Amino acid sequence: MRRKARRHRDENRYSDLKDALAGTGIEVAAGRAALTEAASREAGWVMAAIVGTAGLAPTLAAASRGADIALANKECLVSAGDLFVQAVKDGGGRLIPVDSEHSAIFQSLEDDQHHAVERIVLTASGGPFRTWTREQMAGVTAEIARAHPNWSMGLKISIGSASMFNKALEMIEAKHLFDVAPEQIEVIVHPQSVIHSMVGYQDGSVLAQLGCPDMRTAIGYALTYPDRPKLAVERLDFAKLARLDFEAPDEIRFPALRLARTAMQRGGVQGAIMNAAEETAFHAFCNKRIGFLDMADIVEQVMDDLIAIPAATVMGDVFAADAEARRVASAVIGKRELAA
Numbered sequence: 001m002r003r004k005a006r007r008h009r010d011e012n013r014y015s016d017l018k019d020a021l022a023g024t025g026i027e028v029a030a031g032r033a034a035l036t037e038a039a040s041r042e043a044g045w046v047m048a049a050i051v052g053t054a055g056l057a058p059t060l061a062a063a064s065r066g067a068d069i070a071l072a073n074k075e076c077l078v079s080a081g082d083l084f085v086q087a088v089k090d091g092g093g094r095l096i097p098v099d100s101e102h103s104a105i106f107q108s109l110e111d112d113q114h115h116a117v118e119r120i121v122l123t124a125s126g127g128p129f130r131t132w133t134r135e136q137m138a139g140v141t142a143e144i145a146r147a148h149p150n151w152s153m154g155l156k157i158s159i160g161s162a163s164m165f166n167k168a169l170e171m172i173e174a175k176h177l178f179d180v181a182p183e184q185i186e187v188i189v190h191p192q193s194v195i196h197s198m199v200g201y202q203d204g205s206v207l208a209q210l211g212c213p214d215m216r217t218a219i220g221y222a223l224t225y226p227d228r229p230k231l232a233v234e235r236l237d238f239a240k241l242a243r244l245d246f247e248a249p250d251e252i253r254f255p256a257l258r259l260a261r262t263a264m265q266r267g268g269v270q271g272a273i274m275n276a277a278e279e280t281a282f283h284a285f286c287n288k289r290i291g292f293l294d295m296a297d298i299v300e301q302v303m304d305d306l307i308a309i310p311a312a313t314v315m316g317d318v319f320a321a322d323a324e325a326r327r328v329a330s331a332v333i334g335k336r337e338l339a340a
Helices: 011-020 032-039 053-064 075-091 100-108 155-163 165-178 215-224 256-266 270-286 294-305 315-339
Strands: 004-006 027-029 045-048 068-071 095-097 117-124 185-189 195-201 206-210
Touching: 011 027, 027 032, 032 053, 045 053, 053 068, 053 075, 053 270, 053 315, 068 075, 068 215, 075 165, 075 270, 075 315, 095 100, 095 215, 100 117, 100 165, 100 195, 100 206, 100 215, 117 165, 155 165, 155 270, 165 185, 165 256, 165 270, 165 294, 256 270, 256 294, 270 294, 270 315, 294 315
Parallel strands: 004 027, 045 068, 068 095, 117 185
Antiparallel strands: 117 195, 195 206
């Protein structure tokens, strides 16, 4: 299969890239349509790792033709959960989670024991502001928020971890990935990030997946599933580790978790609305248009304003809800700037 190189973020550089790769045999394309076209090509295994709703259309294209999807894009399930899961089933491929938390749950689920699952426990590091007050967080900048204590991640995920919006999206993702009710999903703060998540069964047993905080483990598992490759990652030293700490999350300081529960309870396209509003608020925060704590307030207002939008029956409904949520969120942000 021929490789395809592309620069999705800046289509104006298409000619530069094409010239630079001339004679290499590498095809060059640019833009959203090129992503979807590439995903439609023959490949039995596809890693879906484009951040945001930009990854939805190409991942859907790969799923619809029956490819196994290694899913590192949260928005496919957060925004279009039921429709996306059905597309994977109809295509005949498998959905293999790549996020460390969902990979841990996937590994801890016993075959043919879904009926015995009592709860799913997502662990969270708590981010850099785990012990901060709301007053302290009010003055946080993007540069401060991107400094995660355990993981090395991109700006979007790092700030999502700091606000716990990342964990909120993972809650919705877990609902669709593992076909559980919202009330079966728990979040526990685990500062060491050694237990990546757990599954509790009706007999009282809890199965957990442990490992050093290194994404190569989850990625390697997805690449070779169901086999386990030998990976050059750090091994846990339990004597050196000595202790594992846990604490309940504070949904007053981190309201994103509460908003995720609201979105799951309301159903419909509330997940898409929440995600689109969060992405819009995130960009406004990074551009210093709003404060760190404003992000959750804006998302909640948009979710409430658009509560009447009906459930999605086709993927176009999801994109329409996404666009409307971004429009409303932008308007809310603009009003806040004028009032400031």
